[in-house]
Structure formats: C-alpha cells, structure tokens
Amino acid sequence: MEKVLDKMNYAMTIAGFDGSAGAGILTDIKTMQFFDVYGTAVCTALTVQNEYSFARAGFLPWKQIEEQLEKLAEVRRYSYFKIGLIENAEMLWHIITWIRKHNPNAFILWDPIMGSSTGIRFFVDRDVEEFFPIFSKINLLTPNRLEYEFLKLKNCELKKTAILLKGGHADGDESEDILYENGKEYRYSSKRLPGVDKHGSGCTLSAAILANVALGKSLPEACAEAKKYIAKWFIGGENKIGFVPRLG
Known part of the structure; x- marks a missing residue:
C-alpha cells in the first residue's frame, strides 16, 4: 500500500465537516479520489446539517486548525490546497499565510461560502473589504454569482488571481461558467436541469478542479474536466458515476 500511495498525487482540503458527506471535506475527498488524487483534510468547522437543512457551524479556533496542518506537514510537502468554509477574513489570512510559508509556490483555490442554502449567513457586509488584501495570494477563486x-x-x-464565475444561479437553458485568467475568458456550458439544486455542488466542482490541477492539467483544462464531471454528477448522482477507491 505504501508504494502505491507514494506514486499518487496529493491534495489537501481545508474546510468544514458535513456529516451527510454531501459537502465539505468528505465530498472533497470523494471527488479527489475519483480522479485518482489522494485527498487529505483539515477541519475548519463541525457543522450540524444534513442534505436538506443546515442548523449551525461550530468554527474551530486557529490553534486547532494550525495543529492539524502542522501534523500533516510532518509527512509530506503539499502543493495543492482547496479552502472551503472559513469563519472570517482573519482565518483565511492565517491559513494562506501558513500555506505560503510552507510552500510559496503552492496552488491555492478558495471556494468562498457566503452562507448556507437555508439562508444562514457566515459573513456580513462590513467584513467584505477585509478580504481584498488576501485575494492576490490566491490562485483561483470559485464564487457563484x-x-x-x-x-x-x-x-x-x-492580475495573478484567476476567477471561475459559476453560472448555477443564472437564468437560461445553459449553465455557463466563465474562467477569467490572465486577461482571457474561457466559457464552459452544460445543459441546465430545471428544479435541480443538489447539496454540495460548489464543493464538488472546486474539488474536481483542484484534483485536475494536481494531475498536471492547465487551469482551463482542469475547469473543463470539472465541468464535465459535475454535469454527470447532477444527472446521475454519486452512485452512477462511481466514487470507488482506485489505488492501483
């Protein structure tokens, strides 16, 4: 098993724990595994939720998050990171500073989770400007509209930060995501499924992007692969596209 793992690509997700495994670190790891990328995880929050409702997020303090990061860093040097649910801009700054200290050239993706689908807000308007200085230290942001x-x-x-603007909240027959990178635009479309709003779609898409970047694909290529994957995910669900361990 150790020889098999040594040959694999690694990535880390730093996000919340969703016990339903539909979002957060559990679905991130399942998605990475589908692409033969070995995912490890650092928990930022213990959430109380299921596929249909969100009660609350119990955010962990920086010390506990840092301890998790340091312990994983004892084994290997990570180059690919996805950040999901975080408490505020200060926590995001702590996490990114730690990553850049340990690997200045790491690829960092932040999927900004503003609130739950049930209407619970994690950030308030007065927090917004605190994020501005942090954006330049991130390689890719994946916000919805x-x-x-x-x-x-x-x-x-x-200038150095790419943005994938997700089109799930737009209107029309096509769901179009737009990648803005180095002054260029790349568009990715799939057929919109009326009435379908699956729990964890943003987490799944961003984890798929990170996995493909870890496999050596360019960012436009990684976004294209992730878009194809999420389209199948929406149609068939995880049981039909297969989240099976593939370690050999």
Whole structure:
C-alpha cells in the first residue's frame, strides 16, 4: 500500500465537516479520489446539517486548525490546497499565510461560502473589504454569482488571481461558467436541469478542479474536466458515476 500511495498525487482540503458527506471535506475527498488524487483534510468547522437543512457551524479556533496542518506537514510537502468554509477574513489570512510559508509556490483555490442554502449567513457586509488584501495570494477563486457580487470581485484588480464565475444561479437553458485568467475568458456550458439544486455542488466542482490541477492539467483544462464531471454528477448522482477507491 505504501508504494502505491507514494506514486499518487496529493491534495489537501481545508474546510468544514458535513456529516451527510454531501459537502465539505468528505465530498472533497470523494471527488479527489475519483480522479485518482489522494485527498487529505483539515477541519475548519463541525457543522450540524444534513442534505436538506443546515442548523449551525461550530468554527474551530486557529490553534486547532494550525495543529492539524502542522501534523500533516510532518509527512509530506503539499502543493495543492482547496479552502472551503472559513469563519472570517482573519482565518483565511492565517491559513494562506501558513500555506505560503510552507510552500510559496503552492496552488491555492478558495471556494468562498457566503452562507448556507437555508439562508444562514457566515459573513456580513462590513467584513467584505477585509478580504481584498488576501485575494492576490490566491490562485483561483470559485464564487457563484451571489458570492461574486457580495465580495465585490468586479471592482478588484486581480492580475495573478484567476476567477471561475459559476453560472448555477443564472437564468437560461445553459449553465455557463466563465474562467477569467490572465486577461482571457474561457466559457464552459452544460445543459441546465430545471428544479435541480443538489447539496454540495460548489464543493464538488472546486474539488474536481483542484484534483485536475494536481494531475498536471492547465487551469482551463482542469475547469473543463470539472465541468464535465459535475454535469454527470447532477444527472446521475454519486452512485452512477462511481466514487470507488482506485489505488492501483
């Protein structure tokens, strides 16, 4: 088993724990595993939720998050990170500072989770400007349209930070995601399924992107692969596209 694991690509998700395994670190690891990427996880929050309702998020303090990071870093040097649910801008700053200290060239993706689908907000309007200095230290942001507007990303000058604007909350027969990278636009479309709003779709898409970047694909290629994957995920669910261990 050790020889098999030594040959694998590794990635780390730093996000919340969802006991239903539909979102957060559990679905991130399942998605990475589908692409033959070995995912490890650091928990930022213990949430109380299921597939249909969200009660609350018990955020962990930085000391406990740092201890998890340090222990995993004893074994290997990570180059690919996904950040999900975090408490505030200060926590995001702590996490990214730690990553850049341990690996200045690491690829960092942040999937900004502004609130739950049941209406619980994690950030308030006065917090927004605190995020601005952090964006330049991130390689890819993956907001939906509501998060894009809330974080005022249209007003930010981001030269080194790519943005994948997800189209799930837009109208029309096609769901179109747009990647903005180095002054270029890449568009990814799939047929919109009326009435389908699956729990954890944002986590799944961003984890699929990170896995493909870890496999050596360019960012536009990784987004294209993730878009194809999420389209199948929406149609068939996890049982039909197979989240099976593939360690050999």
